[in-house]
Ligand SMILES: Cc1cc2nc3c(=O)[nH]c(=O)nc-3n(C[C@H](O)[C@H](O)[C@H](O)COP(=O)(O)O)c2cc1C
């Protein structure tokens with residue numbers, strides 16, 4: 001299991017530097033997303049916004065807001081994916097802060113509850 | 117007391133490998149924090165029923181170190197929301213180093229020092245939420261029709277906050293199983309920094325308040341399973357044989 005060296009244990013990361021923080025990443029399947037905006041309205045971090053799509057479908061698609069380069073507000077709670085009627089959302093990466101706050105006994109890969 | 121008439125209720129179900137979730141497990145897995153409520157009020161007896169789930173939570177030494185305050189007054193909740201925004205603005209002014217270059221250089225070291233002193237309060241997630249509340253982009257209490265303040269009696273046994281957490285989650289699961297939505301709100305800590313609000317809500321020694329629960333009928337269907345981090349679990353088997361297992365894959 002992961003252990004932190006002494007220098008890293010004591011250091012508080014810069015919350016707005018990509019190299020020191022891992023924020024959640026959510027992906028939206030543009031094939032099934034209808035642009036309804038439910039996910040945007042329920043995100044507890046207020047970390048999503050609707051944007052125009054690149055194609056000419058006229059529909060919108062959500063996007064993670066960046067508060068600094070490579071930094072989102074997402075804590076990977078999954079509330080958006082549970083709320084989406086279309087099943088268009090996947091949580092791709094979990095949240096993990098660096099150094100002092102680094103989680104030690106879990107992986108950044110995420111899975112659904114498993115029926116053992 | 118009347119003689120026991122029923123059989124013991126557990127086990128409700130017999131375990132078979134790979135079986136579907138039973139109703140208790142289903143509520144645990146599909147409960148999501150709900151932050152969008154209908155205006156519709158929640159009946160007093162339903163609230164009492166949920167409080168009962170809390171009253172029967174296990175506690176260290178059966179201490180039951182808590183006090184419940186139920187708030188239904190919408191004007192009061194709105195006032196609390198406003199006060200939390202004001203306080204958040206005030207607090208963020210001192211610690212938010214992401215506003216401009218000057219703050220990034222001169223404020224960051226000071227904020228990091230404070231974070232060392234109060235790592236739980238200034239953890240990046242509440243830090244960001246506080247920032248969003250200060251910017252009036254996120255709500256603190258989500259305009260909920262009911263709020264249950266879960267006060268902790270500091271004189272309890274061991275760690276009374278742990279007892280309160282168990283009690284609260286009992287209530288959350290009961291609420292959820294009856295179709296209500298709920299959300300834990302730790303942000304009430306901000307309000308509790310102000311003695312005026314402590315007095316106004318009756319949070320006086322030996323009680324303290326760090327978390328509350330908001331309840332209401334959900335506006336929309338937000339429940340469902342979510343993905344969570346794979347855990348590395350250490351097992352110590354017979355004869356001290358150790359192994360590490362990935363849980364959830
Ligand atoms: C002690 C505690 C305090 C919390 N405080 C807040 C809060 O202030 N605001 C909020 O929107 N959610 C709050 N939450 C809810 C968490 O954000 C939520 O449980 C987490 O993101 C997981 O999502 P889920 O509950 O939908 O599974 C709190 C949860 C707990 C357990």
Ligand code: SF4
Pocket residue numbers: 028032033034035036037038039040061062083084085086087088089
């Ligand atoms: S809730 Fe689902 S369908 Fe609606 S905008 Fe979000 S991703 Fe698209």
Ligand code: SF4
Pocket residue numbers: 024026042043044045046047048073074075076077078079080081091
């Ligand atoms: S996982 Fe949670 S924090 Fe991240 S975008 Fe979805 S709702 Fe927002």
